[in-house]
Amino acid sequence: MPSRNHLDKVGRKKKKKWTEEAMERALIEVKSGRCTVRQAAKEFGVPKSSLGDRVSGRVTPGSRSGPARLITSADEKLLVEFSLHMSKHGFPLTKQQVVSFASSIYKRQHRRVALSKLGQTWWLNFRKRQEKNITIQPADNVVRGRTICVRKEAVDQFFRLLGTVVDTHGLREFPRRIYNCSEMGYQLGRRKAAVSKAASLGYKPTPSSRDHISVLACFNAAGEDIPPFIIYSRAYPGGGCYKTQGPPNALYGWSESGYINSELFKKWFLKHFLFQAPKERPLLLIFDGHKWPVSLEVVESARKEGVVLLCLPPHCSHILQPLDTGLFAVLKQHFALLTGNGAAAEGHFAITKKEFSGVFNRTYQLATSEEGVRIVREGFRKCGVFPLNHYAVNEVHLMPSHDAGPAAGDSLLKSAPAAELTAAGPS
Incomplete structure (x- = not known):
């Protein structure tokens, strides 16, 4: 499985240096006939090949680069809301549960696909996209173990x-x-049942x-x-x-x-x-x-x-x-x-x-x-x-209460501060 460091390096290497707004303005100039693809790409600082793909129709304007997401942005937003809702009602979700719920969403959209569960790559990318909405926190060791009190x-x-x-x-x-x-x-x-002593010798119920x-x-x-x-x-x-x-x-x-x-x-x-x-x-x-x-x-x-x-x-x-x-x-x-x-x-x-x-x-x-x-x-x-x-x-x-450490019941997924949640959405 790819490590988090590997994914970060790939993300930094392939990070685009242009904005969708610049690409949209370049596309308008080309379609109006005022510029060629080469001229518009140079003027607005966008890749000529990417602009050409949008002009020819091979790529839909506004679509994201890279491979298609396994679940849509709308469903991912619902998954984040669902995770926060569960955390607020005492059901903190673990990584395995989030991946399982995401897999259920994927299977509902692709019933004929053999993929049964999303993997580590999806989880790491999901964390990166939603880092403003959720935060990861280790569970308290006291919660994991059986305790007398x-x-x-x-x-x-x-x-x-x-x-x-x-x-x-x-x-x-x-x-x-x-x-x-x-x-x-x-x-x-x-x-x-009452049986003779001889009959009972060596008898053990299966x-x-x-x-x-x-x-x-x-x-x-x-x-x-x-x-x-x-x-x-x-x-x-x-x-x-x-x-x-x-x-x-x-x-x-x-x-x-x-x-x-x-x-x-x-x-x-x-x-x-x-x-x-x-x-x-x-x-x-x-x-x-x-x-x-x-x-x-x-x-x-x-x-x-x-x-x-x-x-x-x-x-x-x-x-x-x-x-x-x-x-x-x-x-x-x-x-x-x-x-x-x-x-x-x-x-x-x-x-x-x-x-x-x-x-x-x-x-x-x-x-x-x-x-x-x-x-x-x-x-x-x-x-x-x-x-x-x-x-x-x-x-x-x-x-007795403990001054240090998270409270019992804290989760791997906890809601971010309210101010961040209000302004932030899935990226």
């Missing part, structure tokens, strides 16, 4: 973002428009005998739910009974791991959340976008449909995620009682994939009951999400 800067930044969003969109008095979605997992296994199933639940601050999204590992269970036995209007999917991923989240948001959510707008959806990065289609649809996406800071779900602080623990306890597991040690439940949706349906009824609504509301209050209360978070969980 939560950075105070991360929590402060989240509440600043939340306060700005709530006030900008007038959501402070509308709990029905503030949603949180989160994922809870269930490890399934075989039922224990790894394939256990399946993982996760559920994406979504509630608003008023305690109202979006029907759950049940995700199976590796494949759906045989037969279609899992759909008829599950919670009403639930959505189903599968992944190799049994956890949600970017594609499944896109399916849930576009085909389920937007359909089931109330028609009032705007809506606020808070979730942990670090586990399953949002796709370009999700962000575009959210902005079009009046849904504001807000990302939680890393490793803060146990104190900032309303559903994690109360409802999920109650649901797992109830699920364990229904499966006869008691406390369900280590989160393992002795039922099969086919049986899961029926048992979970009975469990989920607790979430939609009067008691479940109270627990959900209490979770939003306990996290300080609604009513908005920064001081609701227990400082025992927070690490």
Whole structure:
């Protein structure tokens, strides 16, 4: 791959010494018959060959020199706006994510082209063109690693973002428009059976005998739910009974791991959340976008449909995620009682994939009951999400502030100062 220094040398070597304005004036003189191509090129200081190409029509006047851009200037401008929008809402984009989003734009324009991903050359040129709009900043090492406590800067930044969003969109008095979605997992296994001692010697369950199933639940601050999204590992269970036995209007999917991923989240948001959510707008959806990065289609649809996406800071779900602080623990306890597991040690439940949706349906009824609504509301209050209360978070969980270094949650892409953004556009 070409290095940045190599590209800089090539750029300096091939940098043109004439302006488009001079070329346009020379072209007018030639077309009016007052000058020849040679005379106009000498008078206005433009290359004779380039002027001749425009006179003959081989090159369209006003077109840029060099190879054609892989994505248009208009789409690149949208990509920059998208990056800044994501950074302001707690979704700082990495280099890999920007390149991935640009590749998606390119593939939409060139569906028959085999190119699957833009490369290092595109990224370096993009950085150079947009250096006035975006700035690159290394992520904090504390953010990358798992930490026992939560950075105070991360929590402060989240509440600043939340306060700005709530006030900008007038959501402070509308709990029905503030949603949180989160994922809870269930490890399934075989039922224990009483066998003779001889038969049990040396017996070990195979790894394939256990399946993982996760559920994406979504509630608003008023305690109202979006029907759950049940995700199976590796494949759906045989037969279609899992759909008829599950919670009403639930959505189903599968992944190799049994956890949600970017594609499944896109399916849930576009085909389920937007359909089931109330028609009032705007809506606020808070979730942990670090586990399953949002796709370009999700962000575009959210902005079009009046849904504001807000990302939680890393490793803060146990104190900032309303559903994690109360409802999920109650649901797992109830699920364990229904499966006869008691406390369900280590989160393992002795039922099969086919049986899961029926048992979970009975469990989920607790979430939609009067008691479940109270627990959900209490979770939003306990996290300080609604009513908005920064001081609701227990400082025992927070690490002390650091004078040096970037705040947790800072990104590789951060917005430039407002004065520069106002005056600058894609070059």
